[in-house]
Amino acid sequence: MGEKTKELIHINEEKTDDEISSKYKNENMDIYTDINVLSYNKILHKKDISPLEYLKESYPEDIKKVTMDDIFYSKIYIDFIKYCSSNEIITLYDLTDSCIESFLESVENLSDRNKIEFKIENILEDMKESFNRNFFELDYLKENYEDILRNSLIESIFDERKYLLFREFCVKNKIVTLMDLRKEALVRFTFSKSIGKRKKEEIILKIEHFLLDILGDDEDGSIFNYIKENYPEDLKDLKINDIFKEYKHIMFRIHCEDNDIISLYDLNIEAQKDYFNKFNIKDSKKKLIINALKKEYLSIIKKNLILSSVIPQEKKIGIDEYSHINVEKNYFKLIPIDNLLPDKYLAYEYMKKKLEEDGVENLLDLMGYDISKLRYVPGVGEKRYSEFFDHIKENIRKAKETVRVIETERFLLEENIYSVVSEKTVWEVISGVGLKVGRKSYNQDEISQYQGMRYIDIKDYSLIRYLINIKKNLEKIMNIEETVSEMKFSEYSELEKTMLFDRIIGKKSLEEISELTGESTLKLDKIEKEIIQNINRVLKEKKFTIALRAIYDNYKRMPIEKLDDYLGENEKILIDLIKANVVYNIFYIKEYKSMAYFNLEGIASNVEYEKEQLDSFGEIRSIKNIFRKYNQVSVEDTIFAEIFKNSECKRFMRENGVYLVDDYYYKEGISKIDLFEFYLRYYHKEPLRLNSKTVPEYNRFFKEKLGIEMKMNSRSLEGLASRSDKIILVNPRTYSHIDLVDIDEVTLLHMKKILDLRLSKKNYVNAKEIYEIMEEYYPGTFYGKHHVYSLINHHFDDYNTSKGNSLDITTKGNQISMKTDVIFDICKENNSIISIKDLKDKTDWSTNRIYNAIDNSEEVIKMGPSKCVIIEDILNEEIKEKIKKISLEAFKEGYAFTKKLYSEYILKDDVLSEFVDRYDIKHPKEIASLIKYMNENIVGNNNFLYCKNQDIKSIEDVIRLKYPKYLTVDNLRELLSKFGYSQISIYQTVDRIVNKGIYIQVDKETFLAKDKFLLENKEVEKLVEFAKDTISKNGFFIPKEYIKEIQKDIDFKEFEINQFTISNILEENGFKKLFRYKMKNSMDVIVLVDEESEYKDIDELAYDILKESYEGNMNERDVYDFLSEVGIYEEIEDPIYKKMYNDMKMNGYISVDDEGKVILK
Structure with missing residues (x-):
């Protein structure tokens, strides 16, 4: 981090030095003895002013630049804008509360008046919140990095497509660099037409990332050390496992766990560097960790350094004393400490910060607090302290007066109305106590002014009186x-x-x-x-x-x-x-442990009609919408389903042909299609891929949940999906309910417009092309090309679509060309030869679809792995003759390697060399395709070709001829690598020659011809009996563990006794080898079991061994150590390698919870 940042942190450190706390003790303890509680300044001061006045008072210069047209652009404000223009109100600063009131008085329709008033107030509240909350990063950057901001261009930082509107806005307003970007400009943009919450958040997040880049990687630890010294608890609250919980950070979590690093407090710069150096972490992964740490550091800086940017949540009163509620106590409990002082002087901010550090959250916490501590806060002088003290006393007087009026007016109203007023809107209060519109206990026009307000001001005494009257009327009833x-x-x-x-x-x-x-x-x-x-x-x-x-x-x-x-x-x-x-008709549910009930009186007389209104299935809450018109008792959504499932309501519904399961219902006689839709919509919820695992789960679900016998398979479910207008394909063999994967109408019309534009230029379009375009506009909205294809089929009738999986779309009345014709035409346009990659780009088809089209074509063949060609177009008679001649010369031994054919025959012939250069045919596998096409008698794979009707038919036959007695891996590598075989292909060849019984493995790198490995029968019988005895005791046999015992009793002649030679004999005599890797013969530990055993691999056996001894408190390392002691895993000391080496987790036998504890499947 640069020097400037270090200096800034040092300055802030001086502001909040905790060492001064020693000065607080026992000084002027009696100065505040006459005050037993602090007052609520924000309600009586700040809250008295409207959002508009707050903006004018706090951000006058900013809102002078915000015009009325910037924010009041909707049709509903047309008359309001005209009114303002006639009164020469151009900017938001010119607007006054009295002007708004005058306009509202001129609106004749009461409903329109209330609606406009509510919307204007909401806009101003949102704007106030934007100014207060969202610009920490921008202010911080301008204060500390002015030079960088002046050189940071808007068009460079906001260069992605999604910021197009913002860039246009900046150009229009001559905002070139980040330094030119002001808060008022951001507010004007975010409140302009078509700018939603998401785009607003994206811009703020981009500025935050810019700040993170400037802060650097904290290589010297100055940021960490400052935060650790001043805000240690914040670091301790941030746990390593919570921040780095993704799988990609597993090694980092292990390292921290091994070094007792639990929270960010323990993770200093040295610990970070130790991890990076010890495991040689790549720069990309290092960057991921550093960026995550910087983001957490920034959150602490935002939380603690600039308190005026933090707006606390308004406290709600808690009802925990039903016998008596102390009005004064709860009144002061509602007042956040941050609202105590006006944002007038910096000294007030220092005092508020000190109160927050001492755990004072609200005025109730201030009772008995030593106010004299604030006198010694750095930056607070005697004058500001005295002002604060006088301010406290005055507001205490006002607060106590408020409490007295509340008690006099009997505001408690049987203890519950107080909490309702504090937590609900006015209309919720009226609904909650059961009043109907028109009751004489209140005036509808007067109370309607509060509609939509989240909180009612406690000083609205007229409203309090209305509520008292409401309660009295209830008491009569x-x-x-x-x-x-x-x-x-x-x-x-x-x-x-x-x-x-x-x-x-x-x-x-x-x-x-x-x-x-x-x-x-x-x-x-x-x-x-x-x-x-x-x-x-x-x-x-x-x-x-x-x-x-x-x-x-x-x-x-x-x-x-x-x-x-x-x-x-x-x-x-x-x-x-x-x-x-x-x-x-009123049912109580005891399991809910509260007074939950519901009235079925009205519905009972109209069951059949209402049942017809229901869909075949749905959520129980959708039943509530029908019942509501009969219902006389309000029931909260959270308990509605519980009431139905656990009361007489369930019986009532069942008797009328509606069945309840969990939070859903379904009607009797429901079809299989509806059941499939029901499962996808409410239970699986994610797209369902049909396979051998998911289909049995589907059948089992209906048997266990609904008692319905299902015998569906993948094909029958696909048939149901094809007949349903609610189920669509979103990926190959993957289906979802349309309600879960549908998109909004605007996006649909945008997709249709793009499709029509593409179809105006060519005969047909593939869904993949449309998907890629839509993904640019709406990233993450679509699952894939099948999703787009299905949505077009579902929503529009203007197109013809292809059969099968081609996903081609054309206009109504047109036909889509055959696949083989398309391949032929594209090849013809490209000199009769084209790469598969170019073919994919031109067709938007999958590789399998292209290969399928080539296989079905009579003119086009596949040449090697990456090209296709119209073969007769590129071969003249001379070329054909020369290729036939090669077949006679090169295949004298009956076989040939394609790499050798290319280098020794084709390149040395001038005509063939010019031919392969002209068509860029240079891969040996392409040569193989040509030779096989011209010679029907030659077959084989792309590396090795051989003639029919002779003994050598594979590379294994060649190896057996060259090495008749024994073979080493080095021999094989020397033979095959010069003919184009990769390292993996060489080891695969090793596996094949062993599995085919040509050779047997006698040590890690050596293989012996099978007929050369002979032991006397009596020695073989001894070994077999020994293995049987061991398996009868343990269930498995590990040769490595018993070599010394075997050596005493059994004569292996000149052959070495090791796990390979032992396993070779036993595999011939009724035992089978368990394996883990793809290369079965490259294992570190060989385990054998009886041939009839159900075990297929080592991990399956390991799971059973572990299950018998598992006590429920092992981590992954413990599991590995335990199994290596048993002998079926190799002993490895490196803990990181152990974790990565452990395949059991990958194979699904075990999983690991968040605390690192192993859970058996």
Whole structure:
């Protein structure tokens, strides 16, 4: 990091030096004894001013440059703009609150007036928030890196396509460099037409990345050391495993874990460099780690260095004391500490920062706080401290007056309305207490001014009075004493009381009550029904649903087990009756542990009609939309599904042919297509690729969840998808519900416009071409070309599409050419020969589709791996004769290597050399294609050709002839590498010659002809018995572990006794070798099992061994060490290599949780 940054950090360090805290102790402790709580300045000062006044007061120069047309461009503001123009209001600074009020008074329609007022206020609030929140990086850059900003061009920084509108805006406003970019310009752009939240965030994020690049890589650790010294807790809160949780950082996480580096606090520059140097980390991966660290450092800088840029969330009151709410306490609890002082002097910022560091979050926290500490904060003089002290005393007086008025006006209203007003909009309050529009307890016009406001100002005493009246009207409706008395429980006989409290409420069985009372169950059943009828008659007459709603609003936030402590005796009876589920059509759900209920009264009389309105399947909440018109009780979305699943509602729905499962429903008689749509829409949710794993899971799902027997396979599900208008293909054999992968109408029309433009220039277009264009405009919106193709098929009828997987699209009435014709025409246009790559570019086809077209063509053949050619166009008679002549000369031994053919025959012939130069035929595999085309008797692969009807038919036959006794890997490498064989091909050849039984492996690098490796039968029998005994005890046999024991009893003649020679004998005698790698004969540890064993590889065996001994507390390293002790893994000390070497995780036998603990599958 540069010198300038170091100096800046040093300056900030002096501002916040924690050493001064020692000066605070025991000085002027009595200066604040007469003040027991601090006041709420922001409500009484800052909150008194409107957003417009706030902007004019805080950012006057900026908003002088924002015109009215910049932000009020919508049609709804036409009259407002005209009004402003007539009053010479050009900029936002010219606008006043009185002007807005005058205009609103001129709007005759009350609804329009409220709507315009609400929108204007929202725009101004959003603009205020933008100025306050979003420009930390820009201010920080301008303050500290002015020279860099003056040389940083907008068009260079914002050079991507998505910033086109922003670049045009900057050109229009003569903003050339970042230094020219002002906050007001950013606000004007982000509030202009067609600029959404996403584009706004992209620009702010780009500036943040620019700042990160300037901060550099912190090579000397100055940023880290400064933050560690001043904000250690912030670093300790940032855990290594949380920041670097992606798989690409696994080695870094392991290194940190091994070195006890838990949080960023422990990760100093030396620790970083130690990791980079120890494992020789590439620059690209190093950059990923450094950038992640810089981003976290910047977040701490933003959080702590410039506090005025941080707007705290407004506190909500917590309801945790139901017996009594202290108004004063909760009032001060609502006041954030950052709102205590006006943003007038820098000294006030220092004082606010000190309060925040001391854990003072709100005014309630300030009770008893030693205010004299603020006198000694650097940058705070005696004058500013005295002003602050006087300011506190004045606001305390005002705050206490506010509390007194609230208590006088009985604002508590049975304890719950206070919290409702604090947390809800006004309309939510009115809905919550059950009022209907037109009730005389309030004036509709007066209360409508609060519509849409998130919080109600606590000083609106007129509104408080309206709410008090609302409550009084409710009390007349829900007179609990009167309601219960009319049920006449006091007149019940002892038997009736027993039935009420033990049977109806207590839920005892009729048999238990019969045994207790001696009465028959028939009589008791009759009494029960009479009591329930009596209860419901009274509740209906007393409008119980309204009373119930009021009780619910009073206590819905309270855990049900605490409810008895606060309810009166009669209220308890009503709640118990609800819980007993005997109130008609009101069902209580005990599992939710709160007062959740729902009314089915209206729907019951109209079931068939409403059932017809339902789709075949859907979310339970969609049922709620139909029920709402009958419903008299409001139910929150979060508990709606729970009520349906766990109450009488489920039975009610099932009896009427609607079945509930989890949070969804489906109707009886649902088709298989609908079931497939249901599964994709609500359960799988991600695109479903049909294969041998997913299809059985699909069948099992319906059996276990819905009890429906499914016997679908991939082909039948593909058939269902083809007949459904809701399921589309998004990738090969991969389907999704259209609701999950559809796109908006604007994007669809844009795609259609691009498709029409392309089709105006050529006969047909491939979906891949359209996908690539759309991906530039809307990155990440589409899954792939199949998704685009399916959307075009789904939404538009103007096109013909190809059959199969070609994904070609043409206009209605046109036909799409045959694939073979297309290949032929393109080859013809390119001198009769073209690369597969160029062919893909010209057709937008997949490689497989191109190969398929070539194979079906009579004129075009594939030449080598990368070209195709119209063969008869490039071969004249002279060339044909020369190639035939080569076949006679080069294949005297019956075989030839193509590389040798090219170098020794074709290049030495002038005519053939000129021919291959003209058509750029230089790859040996291309020569092989030509020779096989001209000689039907010659076959083979691209490296090795041989004649039919002779003994040598493979490279293995050649090797056996050249090395009849033994072979080493070096021999094979020497033979094959000069003929174009790669290292991997050589090892694959080793595998083949061993698997075919030509040679056997006798050590790591040596292979012996199989007929030369002979042991006496009695020695073989001893070895076989030894292996059988070991397998019967352990389940497996590891030759490496028993070499010394075998050596004592068995004579191997001149052959070395090792795991390879032992395994060779046992493989011939009923045992099989387990393997891990693709190269089966290059393993470090060989494990054998009985030939009938179900084990297929070492990791499968390792899993079973681990499962028997696993105690649930092993990490990956522990697993590897354990298995290496058993002997089936090689012992390796390097912990990093162990992790990468462990294939069990890759094979799915184990997984690892976030804490590094191994979980068995």
